Amino acid sequence: MSLPERNYLADLLRTETVGGVLLLAAAVIALLWANTPLGDSYEAVRGFHLGPASLGLDLSVQHWAADGLLAVFFFVAGIELKRELVAGELRDPKAAALPVVAALCGMLMPALVYTVVNTTGGGSLDGWAVPTATDIAFALAVLAVIGTSLPSSLRAFLLTLAVVDDLFAILIIAVFFTSTINFWALGGAALGxxxxxxxxxxxxxxWYVYVPLALVIWGLMYNSGVHATIAGVAMGLMLRCHRREGEPHSPGEHIEHLVRPLSAGLAVPLFALFSAGVSVSGGALHEVFTKPETLGVVLGLVLGKAVGIFGGTWLTTRLTRASLNPELKWPDVFAVSALAGIGFTVSLLIGELAFSSDPMLTDEIKAAVLTGSLIAAVLATVLLxxxxxxxxxxxxxENRDEDLDGIPDIYEEDSPAYHLRMAALHEAKAAEHRRRAEVAATPDSGQDGPA
Structure with missing residues (x-):
């Protein structure tokens, strides 16, 4: 390809819509491949081993995709998180409060839903973390396709929520899905x-300095027993994401610009291709809604995410001085809460880690993740x-100009539209003042804020 063609393709891969479409296409291909007479070849390809055994890296194609290529995705996620911390919504604690609380509640509630379903149904609690994750690429792609007229602050809310969600999902993987640790390898990774x-x-x-070093760090992290994607996040967080005087872009922004096409166009689709291929039949779909483990995943993604995010956001605005962005309304927040139920990438990964000793249940959990994500996507699409x-x-x-004077009627004081707009603004301000008065009148517990 010529340079203009390569640049055009790279720019396409940087858009959320194209990345989401590729992810979806890879998942569909995996499902078709695994559920046709060619299913045996699918298992043979993803089970094929390659890599230097002397370095502890004789891995199957499926593991190379999950542990290797997905580290690129988490590297980009680490840069996004760092950028949010130094220049985005997370920089201001007051502005970050709502999406951060929403992300935490949106992880706790699905875990609680899964636990309740499996405790009452006699299922395994090992998969409690599966429905806690939100897929950034898919969720933002759906929002980009559907929300052409939605406020930009809604995307910022979802992005911040999803980045925080990813951070805690990474911590869950590191803390709960690391069984044995090789401290020598872990020390080597830390030194790297x-x-x-x-x-x-x-x-x-x-790049000839950092790429070999990154591969060494990744290899040591993998051999340490800690999930290798942690190395990608750590390196992403180390990049400087604020601009110095005279810099058009920070190093973090520049590297993310270079690596994102690789992540969206290769790493994530290949992970989906070799992870989403589960056997789907009438009996398998029936089991998704009858087995406690799979039902817990579906309900966690569809119900737990929506209730957790929306409920956490609403309670935070009622009990603290945090307030919703003036551009947003509560139906917008509920639609995004439903959208966050698209787990996919990270949920599939956690499902593999949680039930690694039971391949049949692993496939059933993957089918549940796909089913729950699909239901959440359809529900969110309707709401959005x-x-x-x-x-x-x-x-x-707002842009109607019936008298063709070049000024929208809503801004002309002698028009009915102007008076309606001003009445709506006054009512919104009065409602906000009433809410703040209620918060201020709440008895103080002796701390810095209301009890």
Whole structure:
């Protein structure tokens, strides 16, 4: 391909919509491949081993995709998190409070739903973490396709929520799915990360320095017993994401710009291709809604996520001084809460780790993740379409110019539209003042804020 063609393709892969479509296409291909007469070849390909056994890296194609390629995805996620911390929503604690609390509640509630279903149904509690994750790529892709007229602050809310969600999902993987630790390998990985950090701070440049070092760190992290994707996150968080004087882009922004096409166009689709291929039949779909483990995953993604995120956000605004962005309404938050039930990438990964000793149950959990994510996506699409249509009508109303004077009627003081708009603004301000008065009147517990 010529340079303009390569640049055009790379720019396409950086868009959330294209990345989401590729992810979905890879999952569909995996399902078709695994459920046709060619299913045996699918198992043979993803079970094929390659890599240097002397370095402890004789892995199957499926493990290379989950442990190797997915580290690239988590590297990009680490850069996104760092950028949010230094220049985005997470920089201001007050602005970050709502999406952070929403993310935490959106992980606790699905875990609780799964635990209740499996405790009452006599199932295994090992998969409690499966429905806690939100897939950034898929969720943002759906929002980008459906929400053409939605407020931009809704995307910022979802992005911050999903980044925090990913951070805690990574911590869950590191803490709960690390059985045995090789401290020598872990120490070597930690030393490699220190070298990586020092080189960055010294201003050393050149991919030929960092790529080999990153591969060594990844290999040591894998052999330590800690999931290798942790190495990707750690390196992403080390990059500087604030601009210095005279810099058009920070190093973090520049590297993310370079690596994102690799993540969206290769790493994540290949992971989906070799992880989403589960046998789907009438009996298998029936078991998804009857076995406690799989039912817990579906209900956790569809019900737990929506209730946890929306409920956590609403309670935070009622019990603290945090407030919802003025551009957003509660139906918008509920639609995004439903959208966050798309687990997919990280949920599939946690499902593999949680039930690694039971391949049949692993496939059933994957089918449950796909089913729950699909239901959540359909539900969110309906809700977002309703909200999008409402905002489109508002936009058309605000830009109506019946007298063709070049000034929208809503801004002309002698028009009915102007008076309606001003009345709505006054009512919104009065409601906010009433809410703040209620919070201020709440008895103090002796702490810095209301009890």
């Amino acid at each position: 990360l220190v070298v990586f950090y020092v080189l960055l701070r010294k201003g050393v440049r050149g 379409k309703i909200r999008n249509a409402k905002y489109r009508r508002l936009y058309e109303e």
